[in-house]
Amino acid sequence: GESVGLHLPTLSVQEGDNSIINCAYSNSASDYFIWYKQESGKGPQFIIDIRSNMDKRQGQRVTVLLNKTVKHLSLQIAATQPGDSAVYFCAENPLQGAQKLVFGQGTRLTINP
């Protein structure tokens, strides 16, 4: 069935280092992908999105890379800060013309001082 999976359930990095969170998706028809950050007790917070006609998109300290050949998505966070500690989810929208996100299981990112 449809699923979006993550390679690592947890990731620890030193403050100031760069982090990379990976995601594999299964539906070749998906045309839209989003990364969300979820802190404890809060709803997912939109970080960055990318459409299938792009392979890279940059935001403030974040970059999303999309490799459609191997159905792989990654989120790079530069110069990590303590506030970056959270669970990160990738999501794909496999249904054209509708809002129906399929989420990965999440990666817990811990920033060590």
Added chain:
Amino acid sequence: KAGVTQTPRYLIKTRGQQVTLSCSPISGHRSVSWYQQTPGQGLQFLFEYFSETQRNKGNFPGRFSGRQFSNSRSEMNVSTLELGDSALYLCASSWTSGSSYEQYFGPGTRLTVT
């Protein structure tokens, strides 16, 4: 601009009861989607409403239903509650329906069924 709001934030119910959760989208947003989040299943899509019509539905039993009002506010209802319905219920709004529009989430309603 105010974000997505959900009420109540916490709810405790007993098995067999029913519950109604409310979601107010970001002003101007017309699409509202609902998701269930549990430790075991993660985030799962329940349904989407746009212009008071259900556009899509996930793989949940008929006990889960929803509706949307003319002001885009949405409610979801769960009848005959089961212990497994304990979860964080999240509402997300988007400017319009369609696969390439970002969804913004509310803080969720934590439902506990005892």
